[in-house]
């Protein structure tokens with residue numbers, strides 16, 4: 001989604017004339033009601049536009065920035081048209097029809113993400129995971145040495161065997177989750193689980209399939225290209241496939257070069273996350289605006305990047321409090337640089353780091 005400054009987006013008050021603090025008359029002055037921009041059905045019903053904006057915020061806490069005002073109107077219209085409903089029928093129906101409500105959210109939300117979007121955060125989490133696994137192995141060895149000879153180790157109750165748990169909140173189409181999985185696996189960390197959650201079903205579907213276009217694939221550093229395989233080439237049995245080549249994890253080949261020369265239109269190529277990463281990763285639907293927990297497991301790291309900026313400050317604070325409750329003692333919460341700098345929790349300390357906006361839980 002387009003990143004906007006808070007002053008641009010959340011200037012309104014509860015008493016302001018509409019969600020973004022401008023009236024429909026103002027929006028005419030701003031050129032928003034240019035006939036090319038606003039469809040006749042909504043222009044005739046200005047009150048409806050304001051209602052839809054509030055509706056989205058009430059459901060998911062997400063304050064659509066005024067730059068996306070037109071996008072919202074189009075999304076509402078599209079959802080109504082796809083269901084052969086008038087706008088007022090759609091309004092009535094979404095109040096009780098969860099499926100329709102989800103369809104509207106999926107149309108309104110613009111899930112945007114990138115592989116290795118913020119490398120320092122990924123490196124930070126990888127270092128934490130490596131440290132955790134090393135400590136687990138160390139205490140496991142000590143534990144085994146102290147165990148009476150012949151006693152059995154029950155892996156299900158052995159706390160040393162607990163995976164390193166990471167939760168990516170607002171994971172969008174999954175690139176953050178897969179980037180972390182690539183980084184941890186490349187660092188020979190095997191005992192980890194990453195949970196990605198989002199309120200957009202459409203984004204989650206794309207995240208789960210783990211298929212991306214060439215533009216996305218090219219954002220992945222060379223060292224991790226081995227975790228991508230070409231779907232286009234792997235379906236052509238008469239050629240040596242990229243995926244076959246990539247089974248060899250030590251291969252230093254650059255798959256992109258193979259793809260460029262073998263596929264006529266490289267923009268049509270689809271790349272697939274290799275199966276070995278899937279076992280570590282899970283994606284679930286979850287609305288962070290509600291109090292329902294996404295998972296019963298406490299997490300070693302919670303990443304919530306590039307999402308909070310779309311929420312009001314008091315909602316950001318509530319969300320962060322819930323994330324802190326879901327964090328292991330000694331665990332970390334990572335936000336995007338510059339996000340939620342107002343936050344002063346009593347049970348977390350700000351970790352000094354030049355590139356990562358990170359907090360550590362210091363008390364329950």
Ligand SMILES: C[S@@+](CC[C@H](N)C(=O)[O-])C[C@H]1O[C@@H](n2cnc3c(N)ncnc32)[C@H](O)[C@@H]1O
Pocket residue numbers: 001060061062109110111112113114117169170171172173176197198199200203286287288289304305306307
């Ligand atoms: C800009 S994307 C950020 C993606 C990813 N974290 C990154 O940094 O690349 C913001 C995501 O937040 C999700 N989102 C918005 N409101 C949400 C809510 N209430 N609960 C969960 N996810 C939400 C959107 O669907 C979208 O996918």
